Amino acid sequence: MEQAFVILRHREIPDIQQLGTYIKDGGYEAWKRAVKEMTADQVIDVVKASGLRGRGGAGFPAGVKWSFVPKNVFPKYVVVNGDESEPGTFKDREIIEQNPHQLVEGVALCAYAIQAEIAYIYLRGEFKAPARILQAAIDEAYQAGLLGKNIQGSNYSLNIYLHLGAGAYICGEETALLESLEGKLGQPRLRPPFPANVGLYAKPTVINNVETLANVPPIVRKGAEWYRSFGTEKSPGTKIFCLSGMVKRPGNYEVPLGKIKIRDLIFGEEFGQGLLAEGRTVKGVLPAGASAPVLPESALDTLLDYESVAAAGSMLGSASFIIMDNTVDMVWAATKMVHFFKHESCGKCTPCREGTYWMLNLLEKIDHGHGEQRDVIMLGNVAQQMLGGKCFCLLGDFSTSPVISTLKHFRNEYDAKVQLTPDGGVGTHGAHG
Amino acid sequence: MMTSLKSGNILETAAQPTTRLSESALREIDGLIKKYATKRSAIMPVLYIAQAEYGYLTHEAIDEVARILELDPTEVLSIAGFYTLYFTHPVGRYVVQICNDLPCALRGAEKFVTEVRQELGIAPNETTPDGMFTLEAVPCIAACDNAPCMQVNLEYYEKLTLEKAREIFAQLRQAVKG
Numbered sequence: 152m153e154q155a156f157v158i159l160r161h162r163e164i165p166d167i168q169q170l171g172t173y174i175k176d177g178g179y180e181a182w183k184r185a186v187k188e189m190t191a192d193q194v195i196d197v198v199k200a201s202g203l204r205g206r207g208g209a210g211f212p213a214g215v216k217w218s219f220v221p222k223n224v225f226p227k228y229v230v231v232n233g234d235e236s237e238p239g240t241f242k243d244r245e246i247i248e249q250n251p252h253q254l255v256e257g258v259a260l261c262a263y264a265i266q267a268e269i270a271y272i273y274l275r276g277e278f279k280a281p282a283r284i285l286q287a288a289i290d291e292a293y294q295a296g297l298l299g300k301n302i303q304g305s306n307y308s309l310n311i312y313l314h315l316g317a318g319a320y321i322c323g324e325e326t327a328l329l330e331s332l333e334g335k336l337g338q339p340r341l342r343p344p345f346p347a348n349v350g351l352y353a354k355p356t357v358i359n360n361v362e363t364l365a366n367v368p369p370i371v372r373k374g375a376e377w378y379r380s381f382g383t384e385k386s387p388g389t390k391i392f393c394l395s396g397m398v399k400r401p402g403n404y405e406v407p408l409g410k411i412k413i414r415d416l417i418f419g420e421e422f423g424q425g426l427l428a429e430g431r432t433v434k435g436v437l438p439a440g441a442s443a444p445v446l447p448e449s450a451l452d453t454l455l456d457y458e459s460v461a462a463a464g465s466m467l468g469s470a471s472f473i474i475m476d477n478t479v480d481m482v483w484a485a486t487k488m489v490h491f492f493k494h495e496s497c498g499k500c501t502p503c504r505e506g507t508y509w510m511l512n513l514l515e516k517i518d519h520g521h522g523e524q525r526d527v528i529m530l531g532n533v534a535q536q537m538l539g540g541k542c543f544c545l546l547g548d549f550s551t552s553p554v555i556s557t558l559k560h561f562r563n564e565y566d567a568k569v570q571l572t573p574d575g576g577v578g579t580h581g582a583h584g
Numbered sequence: 585m586m587t588s589l590k591s592g593n594i595l596e597t598a599a600q601p602t603t604r605l606s607e608s609a610l611r612e613i614d615g616l617i618k619k620y621a622t623k624r625s626a627i628m629p630v631l632y633i634a635q636a637e638y639g640y641l642t643h644e645a646i647d648e649v650a651r652i653l654e655l656d657p658t659e660v661l662s663i664a665g666f667y668t669l670y671f672t673h674p675v676g677r678y679v680v681q682i683c684n685d686l687p688c689a690l691r692g693a694e695k696f697v698t699e700v701r702q703e704l705g706i707a708p709n710e711t712t713p714d715g716m717f718t719l720e721a722v723p724c725i726a727a728c729d730n731a732p733c734m735q736v737n738l739e740y741y742e743k744l745t746l747e748k749a750r751e752i753f754a755q756l757r758q759a760v761k762g
Contacts, residue, residue: 241726279739315628317631320723334626334627335624336663337666437686
C-alpha cells in the first residue's frame with residue numbers, strides 16, 4: 152500500500168463530508184485548540200516546521216508565506232485559490248466535494264494564523280455543484296459555532312465566503328484572481344508588491360491553493376514531525392497526483408512525495424494499472440498539465456517529488472500527469488495545448504497575446520500538412536523569444552513549454568510533417584528573413 | 585445598440601431605465617454586496633443573477649447591473665465580455681459544454697463532440713432551432729478522469745457515450761415540457 156490518505160480521507164471514511172463524521176475522525180480539534188490555546192504565531196510555526204509547500208504549482212513553503220504578512224495592518228484577508236483550471240487537474244474538486252470540512256478547517260487555521268477575519272474561497276465558475284457542497288459545509292460550521300463571531304468563546308471572529316469565477320484560466324494566477332475578486336478583469340498585477348503586503352483591496356493577503364490548506368488541520372493536530380514522517384526532507388508530506396490520459400485507471404492518487412516513480416503511477420496495480428490499449432508504450436508524460444515540459448519515456452524512473460521532476464527537465468507543479476502512448480501525434484498534442492494557452496491568454500501583455508497567437512498559427516499550419524521547415528524553425532524562435540521575463544506573468548512562459556519540449560524530444564515528428572524548402576529553411580527565407 | 589447602453593447614465597431624459605430583476609433577486613444582491621469591501625466586487629455573482637433572470641446579458645441587463653453597482657455600463661460589459669460563462673448573445677435553454685482539451689481528447693472527446701454535433705444537428709457555438717440547446721467545445725472542466733465529460737448549465741455529466749448523451753438530452757427536453 153503506497154497511498155496515504157492525509158487529505159483524501161473519504162477514501163477511508165465514506166461519510167466524512169458530514170460534520171459529525173468529520174469531528175469523529177478528529178476534525179476541528181486543531182481548530183478549537185488553536186482559537187482557545189494557541190497564539191497566531193504558534194500556528195505559523197508548526198506549519199513552517201512541517202515544511203508544507205504550496206500545492207498550487209509553485210511549491211513555495213506555506214508557513215514562510217504566512218510569516219511575511221505584516222502584524223500591524225488591518226484588515227487582512229485569506230483568499231483560497233480554487234480556480235483549478237490546469238488541463239489534467241481535478242484534485243481540488245475531489246477535496247471540495249468529498250472532504251469539504253477539512254478545507255474549511257484549513258482555511259480557518261490559516262486565517263487565524265495571520266489574524267484575518269474574512270476569507271474568500273474563489274472557485275472556478277464551473278464548480279457550481281462543488282460550491283453547493285462546500286457552502287453546506289460552511290453553513291454547518293457556522294451552526295456548530297466553529298465560524299462566525301467569538302468562535303468557541305474566544306475574541307476571534309471569522310467569516311468565510313464563497314466566490315464563483317466565470318471561466319478564465321488566468322484567474323488561477325494569484326494576482327489575477329485578486330483582480331477578479333475585486334470585480335475587475337482577471338489580469339495579473341505587477342509584483343512586487345506581493346499580496347502578503349498589498350493584496351485584496353490593497354490589504355495584506357495570503358493566497359493558498361485548496362490542497363495546501365487541506366493539509367493544515369492534520370499538521371496542526373498531529374504536529375510537524377508527524378507530517379514530516381511522510382515524503383522527503385525537501386518535499387515533506389503527501390501529494391495528490393491527478394492521473395489522466397491513456398491509462399486504464401485514471402484518477403486522483405495521494406502518495407507521500409518522493410516515494411514512487413512516474414512508472415509506478417502509470418503501471419502500479421493500485422494506481423493507473425498500465426496503458427489503456429494493449430501492446431503500446433509510453434511516449435510522453437506531462438507532469439503538470441499543459442504548463443510543464445513533456446517528458447519522454449526515458450524519464451519514467453523519475454521519483455515523484457519537486458526536486459526530482461525538476462532535475463528530469465520538467466516540473467511537478469500541480470502534479471497533473473497526462474499520459475500519452477506511442478500512437479499520439481506530438482505535433483497535434485502541442486497544437487492542442489497551445490490552442491488552450493492562446494484561448495486563455497488574458498491579452499494584457501504583448502509577448503503572450505501575440506506569441507500564443509503566432510505559435511498556434513504556425514503549429515496549425517504544420518499539423519495540417521501545409522508547413523515548411525522554416526515554419527518549424529520560426530515556431531522555436533517565437534517560443535524562445537517569449538522567455539526570459541518578457542511576459543507579464545507565467546502563463547506566457549508556460550505556453551512555450553509544449554512547443555520547446557516537443558521540439559526537443561520529438562523534432563522528427565515535426566520534420567516528418569513539413570516539406571523541406573530548397574535552402575533547408577535557414578537561408579534568406581528562414582526564420583529571421 | 586449603444587443608445588440602450590448609455591441610456592442609464594447619459595441620456596437622462598430617455599424613458600425610465602429598465603428594472604427587470606425580481607424582488608428576491610434584488611434582496612439576494614443586497615446580501616451579496618455585504619460580503620465585500622466594495623460594491624464592485626459583487627459584479628460576478630450579480631451578473632450570474634442577471635443572466636438567469638434576463639436569459640442572457642442584454643444591454644438592459646448590463647444597464648441594470650451597472651446602476652445597482654454604481655458602475656459605468658461599459659465597465660460591466662467589459663467584465664461580461666472577458667469571462668466565458670457570461671453570455672452577451674442569446675443562448676439555448678441548456679448550454680452544453682463538452683471538454684475537448686488534451687486529457688479528454690486522448691480518451692475520445694473529439695469523436696464525442698462530433699457525435700453530439702450530429703445528434704443535435706448544430707456546430708459548436710450554435711443553438712438548436714427550437715432554442716433548447718447551445719453547443720460549446722470548452723477547455724478543461726476538471727473531470728479528466730471521467731472523460732468524455734460535459735456540463736449542461738454547469739452541472740456535471742461524466743463518463744459519457746453518445747447513448748448516455750441522448751438520454752440526458754431527452755430528459756432535459758422532457759423537463760421543459762413537464
